[in-house]
Amino acid sequence: MPVQYRGVIEEHLAVRSHAGLFDVSHMGEIEIRGPDALALCQKVTANDVSRIKVSQAQYNLLLNEDGGTVDDLLVYRLEADHFLLCVNAATTEKDTRWLMDHAEGKVEIRECSDDYVQLALQGPLAQQILQRVTSMHLEEMKPFRFSFGDVSSIRCLVSRTGYTGEDGFELYCDPAQGEKLWNALLEAGSDLGLQPIGLGARDTLRLERAFPLYGHELDDHTTPLEAGLEWVTKFSKGPFLGREALLRQRQEGVRRKLVGLELLEPGIARGGYPIYMQGHKIGEVTSGTMSPSLRKPVALGYVSRKEAVEGDTVEIECRGRKVRGRIISLPFYHR
Amino acid sequence: MDFPEGLKYSKEHEWVLVEDDVAIIGITEFAQGELGDIVFVELPEVGEKISKDDPFGSLESVKAVSDIFAPISGTVVEINDALPDSPETINEDPYGDGWMIKVQMTDMNELKDLMSPEDYAEFIKQQNEEEDEDEGD
Incomplete structure (x- = not known):
């Protein structure tokens, strides 16, 4: 591409x-099939895979024990006990190993990106x-x-x-x-x-549209609660990897949160640029660009929770130059 | 690709048009093509001094940011005020309305380090060939 x-x-x-x-x-594909395929999906992901019927797809997250995100993916239910996972290219190998390491019972896992x-x-x-x-x-x-x-x-x-x-x-x-x-x-x-x-x-x-990109808004140390993906996380489905950590985080409150930013002065905020509020660093940009639809610079970034209030003015350090910005609601673009 | 006569070219893909001791500086058609849609331009201010090979501003396309390196040394006497509001002008007319700054030169000898249109065309050709080889690895 x-x-x-x-x-x-x-x-x-x-x-x-x-x-x-x-x-x-370039996207990766992994097949999971067998009588215990659903159980494996339920164990390693945040969303409730039992809710999707054959011929439905679901946005989902692979989580680790700490509630961090191993990957984000689409789960296709091909048959009752046969699933196709569409995962990110760079994480395909890691995901396959993760699935194999956590498989129990009668389940077959096959990385099939070349198919x-x-x-x-x-x-x-x-x-x-x-x-x-x-x-x-x-x-x-x-x-x-x-x-x-x-x-x-x-x-x-x-x-x-x-x-x-x-x-x-x-x-x-x-x-x-x-x-x-x-x-x-x-x-x-x-x-x-x-x-x-x-x-x-x-x-x-x-x-x-504020869809996360793995490696930017999501990684092994970022939880769905921080990333604004609580809607994907179905605590009610029963046990899954990371559930305890996420319940604890939910109760204590997240320390940082993904927010939308618009720049109020010319410039472009890019991944890694620091975000300041009243002189204090409160976070970092994860992705940013000039929005072609809105014709203004926008960015996603993590900021510490207590500062993350919509409408607040921040400063983003763009290559040594402080540029004024504002926290705004997501997504930036509505269809 | 177009390499107008009368201009001198740098290895950082700027062009220079010399009028007496004033140099008009912009980026080449090749450079704008490599950058893609330019959406933000950062230029020095009038009166600022720039030195050869040091960055004097930056250009950002949707995907990436690039420094612009001074092809010669001198004092900025004029900037293209229209660019910050319409950076796409650089894509559309890199050798004309897309000019960036005018500089009063301090060392005319520095012009010797710049390339003729023919030499620059050859330079681009070689760069493309190297890139092709890299991709083949």
Whole structure:
């Protein structure tokens, strides 16, 4: 996946207004199957996997004993006892080992990233474009549902999911058919403003929607409560790794929290830049960019809890220069 | 790619147009292409002194930030006021409306270290070849 095709801003705006096609084959896939597959999923993740039926997908987190985040992922329930996990590229190996280390009973774990090409078709015109090359009933497919079908005569898993904040689909197919699928989709959308999208716009799109990026907003030492992902964490489902630590943290209150920031002066806040309030350092930026949709600089960052009040003014040190900013509500961009 | 005649070029991908002892400085078409959409420009103030090879400002694209290195030494006598509000001008017209600063030079000899359009074109070509080799590894 290149950083850009025609330019980050143009690509970003194309996804918001029309549609974009992403080659996200770098993402990792792991299969879990067997009578104890569900039990393993429940044990190592924060969300309640028993709530999803076959043909549903779920956003989830792999947690460690401290409640830190091993990875964030999508869980696809292929069959009652067969799951496909879509994980981050850089963490695929770590995740696979983590799953194997915690597996009990009759469960088979297989890293299968090489079995899939993954394309994402995202944007308000995504359904219209995809429908031109498939007879699947897309209008009936709700968000976080998936089914198998032929797209331009290529067998695909098609799910109504994405990482842009727009309507859209993610398609998984045999790598031998990947190029053909890519070309078929691009052609199907050529008169509707569909563009190929690079890594740069993938990042600005997810950032405007405040979707976390592993390694930035999430890591092994960051809990879902700090990251604003309490909604993913289902304490009621019973025991899971990290549950005790998270319950304790919830009771004591988190010491730092992910917040949205806008800059009130020219500049761009980037990951690692310190955040100050009245001269005291209160946190650090995790991701930042010039928002192409809002045409202003925005950032995500962790700040100590007691300072994290919406509307408060802060200063962000951008390459030695203090730039005024303000804590604002998330997401930055609403569809 | 365009390398206009009459300009001198630095290895940091700036161009210099010399008018008497004043140098007009901008970045090359190659540099703007590598940076991508420029969204923020930081320039020195009029009266500031800049020295050859030291950063005198910065350019930020959506994805990255880059220092701009002074191709010559001198005193800033004018800056392009329009850039902070429309940094995309550098992408659109790097050799024209996208100029960045005018500098009163202190050492005309420094111009000898800059490249002609032909030499700069060759320099870019070599850089691209090295990059291709790196990618092949």
